Amino acid sequence: QLTSSFYSNTCPNVSSIVRSVIQQALQSDPRIGASLTRLHFHDCFVNGCDGSVLLDQGGNITLSEKNAVPNNNSARGFDVVDRIKASVESSCPGVVSCADILALAAEASVSLAGGPSWSVLLGRRDGLIANQSGANNSIPSPFDSLANITAKFAAVGLNTNDVVALSGAHTFGRAQCRFFSSRLFNFSGTGRPDPTLNATYLATLQQNCPQNGSGTNLNNLDPSSPNTFDNNYFANLVTNRGLLQSDQELFSTNGSSTISIVNSFAGNQNAFFVAFAQSMINMGNISPLTGTQGEIRSDCKKVNGS
Numbered sequence: 224q225l226t227s228s229f230y231s232n233t234c235p236n237v238s239s240i241v242r243s244v245i246q247q248a249l250q251s252d253p254r255i256g257a258s259l260t261r262l263h264f265h266d267c268f269v270n271g272c273d274g275s276v277l278l279d280q281g282g283n284i285t286l287s288e289k290n291a292v293p294n295n296n297s298a299r300g301f302d303v304v305d306r307i308k309a310s311v312e313s314s315c316p317g318v319v320s321c322a323d324i325l326a327l328a329a330e331a332s333v334s335l336a337g338g339p340s341w342s343v344l345l346g347r348r349d350g351l352i353a354n355q356s357g358a359n360n361s362i363p364s365p366f367d368s369l370a371n372i373t374a375k376f377a378a379v380g381l382n383t384n385d386v387v388a389l390s391g392a393h394t395f396g397r398a399q400c401r402f403f404s405s406r407l408f409n410f411s412g413t414g415r416p417d418p419t420l421n422a423t424y425l426a427t428l429q430q431n432c433p434q435n436g437s438g439t440n441l442n443n444l445d446p447s448s449p450n451t452f453d454n455n456y457f458a459n460l461v462t463n464r465g466l467l468q469s470d471q472e473l474f475s476t477n478g479s480s481t482i483s484i485v486n487s488f489a490g491n492q493n494a495f496f497v498a499f500a501q502s503m504i505n506m507g508n509i510s511p512l513t514g515t516q517g518e519i520r521s522d523c524k525k526v527n528g529s
């Protein structure tokens with residue numbers, strides 16, 4: 224029951240306000256659009272798209288999602304969310320939820336990076352709780368098998384097409400070495416690298432991720448166009464240049480129905496863009512709070528009155 228016109232009377236310029244703050248942030252941080260897009264994903268997979276990922280630990284929030292394994296020292300962009308919220312509040316006080324800001328920020332980030340635009344469905348309200356164990360259990364890990372990743376998507380009502388299309392978000396942004404270094408030297412105890420890694424790409428990654436390093440060095444998820452939202456991610460998979468094991472598995476899992484989808488997106492950027500936009504709408508529809516449920520937070524980091 225979300226609608227694209229939800230704020231047309233109460234905050235008609237909300238999309239352009241969100242977009243302009245992101246545009247400004249991109250000037251000093253070309254990665255920020257990717258980081259914001261990921262926040263919407265990590266929000267929606269835990270208790271639905273309710274802004275739960277944004278809550279700081281403290282008071283009634285005893286275990287934040289920010290401190291869950293998939294987010295800790297990894298999720299970023301919270302300061303920019305606060306800047307967007309402040310800018311929206313100054314035009315339309317008390318009206319726009321933080322959960323909707325994440326959905327709008329994802330669309331603005333993707334389209335500003337050259338990707339598709341879509342009409343964002345709105346009207347989500349902000350939740351009153353965080354679910355740290357939910358974040359630990361429901362957000363896919365880069366070490367999960369494709370079957371487990373598909374199961375985690377299915378648990379929130381998303382199908383295999385959504386898995387492949389949404390994984391295409393790894394067309395921009397960065398990943399720390401620790402999320403894929405197990406592929407580089409001694410993959411699954413074989414004493415050899417992951418055989419599904421292109422040899423030239425492997426050598427580059429080994430250089431940037433030394434065996435006794437801290438694991439926090441950053442690598443482009445899409446080495447061919449790191450800040451552009453395009454279909455190169457899928458072309459990379461076809462040539463064994465997926466960065467995360469969970470990326471490469473979409474193409475390298477024998478007999479998987481994901482292979483033909485990867486091939487079609489690799490060969491047709493428009494097909495990817497259309498599918499990505501639809502899957503982002505699907506993801507944004509995961510159990511939103513609406514009507515009188517939840518609240519409109521005045522500070523995205525805190526439940527009102529706390």
Ligand code: HEM
Binds near residue numbers: 254261296299393444
């Ligand atoms: C399919 C399962 C997925 C897995 C296992 C996965 C895993 C990861 C990991 C490990 C990172 C690197 C984090 C870091 O180094 O701190 C990452 C980054 C990222 N992910 Fe995913 N992800 C998945 C799906 C998605 C989806 C559905 C989206 C959005 C629609 C998304 C968007 C991003 C973006 C944009 C980045 C870069 C963020 C940045 O540079 O700050 N991912 N992902």
Ligand SMILES: [Ca+2]
Binds near residue numbers: 445
């Ligand atoms: Ca790209």
